[in-house]
Amino acid sequence: MKNVTLPPTEERLAQIFRALGNPLRLQMVRYMAEHPQCITGDLVLASDLAQSTVSEHLKVLREAGVVAGVVEGPARSYCLNVDTLRWLREQVAFLTQDLEACCVVEPVVSERSIK
Amino acid sequence: MKNVTLPPTEERLAQIFRALGNPLRLQMVRYMAEHPQCITGDLVLASDLAQSTVSEHLKVLREAGVVAGVVEGPARSYCLNVDTLRWLREQVAFLTQDLEACCVVEPVVSERSIK
DNA sequence: CTGCTTTATCGTATTATATCGATAATCGGA
DNA sequence: TCCGATTATCGATATAATACGATAAAGCAG
Numbered sequence: 615m616k617n618v619t620l621p622p623t624e625e626r627l628a629q630i631f632r633a634l635g636n637p638l639r640l641q642m643v644r645y646m647a648e649h650p651q652c653i654t655g656d657l658v659l660a661s662d663l664a665q666s667t668v669s670e671h672l673k674v675l676r677e678a679g680v681v682a683g684v685v686e687g688p689a690r691s692y693c694l695n696v697d698t699l700r701w702l703r704e705q706v707a708f709l710t711q712d713l714e715a716c717c718v719v720e721p722v723v724s725e726r727s728i729k
Numbered sequence: 730m731k732n733v734t735l736p737p738t739e740e741r742l743a744q745i746f747r748a749l750g751n752p753l754r755l756q757m758v759r760y761m762a763e764h765p766q767c768i769t770g771d772l773v774l775a776s777d778l779a780q781s782t783v784s785e786h787l788k789v790l791r792e793a794g795v796v797a798g799v800v801e802g803p804a805r806s807y808c809l810n811v812d813t814l815r816w817l818r819e820q821v822a823f824l825t826q827d828l829e830a831c832c833v834v835e836p837v838v839s840e841r842s843i844k
Numbered sequence: 845c846t847g848c849t850t851t852a853t854c855g856t857a858t859t860a861t862a863t864c865g866a867t868a869a870t871c872g873g874a
Numbered sequence: 875t876c877c878g879a880t881t882a883t884c885g886a887t888a889t890a891a892t893a894c895g896a897t898a899a900a901g902c903a904g
Binding site: 702 | 828
């Protein structure tokens with residue numbers, strides 16, 4: 615947890631979480647899941663946002679590796695990056711495994727863990 | 730995707746993603762997974778940050794429902810909220826299921842989805 | 845080459861986040 | 875009740891994110 619050198623995996627996972635941590639981008643991801651190979655204009659029409667704003671959100675998703683775009687004539691067709699999403703699912707599964715409820719359901723008396 | 734009324738579930742999921750979208754908070758979550766019922770001071774010692782900063786990060790995690798704290802004498806013992814993490818895992822699994830690689834591995838020619 | 849369509853980028857204003865030091869609140873023990 | 879230990883909150887500041895309109899870039903049709 616020290617700031618010394620954060621594992622690149624950790625930074626990358628956080629980047630993906632951050633990309634998905636915006637309701638609009640999350641909706642974009644869902645839209646793309648339902649509409650494979652949709653183009654930017656589709657997402658603009660499906661939202662209330664300016665074209666430039668949608669483009670910026672796509673940039674965030676692209677840089678996080680959540681989506682990928684290919685040139686499609688004058689437009690760009692966007693898709694989810696399945697590899698990234700699979701990796702995310704594994705990481706989340708790993709992060710949430712082997713956890714036992716401690717103080718949520720039934721508060722448990724504990725001793726200080728350090729000094 | 731319209732901004733009209735975002736489902737509360739979507740906003741909540743985004744909130745959890747946002748909470749986990751910071752490397753330090755992600756590390757805190759891992760620390761808590763390894764050290765059940767640790768107190769705030771443990772997290773402060775394990776980080777390079779000021780106590781107030783750690784406290785703010787805990788607040789973000791708390792408000793997202795990722796962690797829960799119980800009073801433990803003058804200190805506060807923190808734990809992961811297992812219910813939230815399980816819910817997150819389900820949501821991520823749902824989000825990433827039934828996806829087929831489209832333009833990432835092998836670009837596919839597509840037609841416009843709208844108009 | 846010239847337009848037309850589509851998308852990305854730039855400049856900018858507003859809002860949110862991160863971090864710290866200082867201070868307040870809370871609890872248990874003397 | 876007062877003190878020490880622990881944590882939360884406040885105020886300030888710096889950085890990052892969000893959103894828009896305007897403009898640039900890129901590709902295709904003619």
